[in-house]
Amino acid sequence: MPLSEHEQRMLDQIEQALYNEDPKFANTVRQTNxxxxxxxxxxxxxxxxxxxxxxxxxxxxxxxxxxxxxxxxxxxxxxxxxxxxxxxxxxxGEAAAQPQANDAEPKQRRRQQRPGMMNRFEERWRRRQEGDER
Structure with missing residues (x-):
């Protein structure tokens, strides 16, 4: 939400007063990016x-x-x-270092949609044992 003109003028006045009172501190605060x-x-x-x-x-x-x-x-x-x-x-930053809980959900869905290699091998083995070879 943008500041109104009055609030912006007041903020500029406060900033100017701070800069006039202690320019070294104001310069330090400005550069703390x-x-x-x-x-x-x-x-x-x-x-x-x-x-x-x-x-x-x-x-x-x-x-x-x-x-x-x-x-x-x-x-x-x-x-x-x-x-x-x-x-x-x-x-x-910190966001990349800490995975969110929502990230785990799509991975689980992908696993359920597409079975892994071991699941495919087990399924083939089971079909062979039952005599249903393709």
Whole structure:
């Protein structure tokens, strides 16, 4: 429901007063978009991934196994961190992680409509035992 003109003017006045009173806080509140945070996380994870590759390659060149293992762990952690942030930016978020109860119902209906391979084998076996081969 859109705001009326009067409510919009009042909101603008409150926002302007807040900005005049504490511009740093107002700027922080304006920029608290979760997508910005997750995009920043993706950039940080990408940088960490490159650092991990560098450590891995440095460990291989210097023949230091522990440095290579640490590089691999850093790469893996940054990859998971970046993919998690990417999923949240793309809109997967919490809704994708938690399947809804309604999703199970169509799967059950499909199973009832189309029997599985084992059910078909059992049905064929039963028909053979009864002497009704096709």
């Amino acid at each position: 979760p997508a910005v945070h997750y995009k920043r996380s993706i950039v940080q994870a990408s940088i960490g991934f490159v650092v991990g590759i560098s450590l891995l390659m440095g460990g291989a060149i210097l023949q230091q196994v522990i440095v290579g293992v640490i590089g691999f762990i850093v790469m893996l952690a940054c990859l998971l961190w970046g993919l998690n942030a990417w999923r949240r930016v793309a809109g997967g």
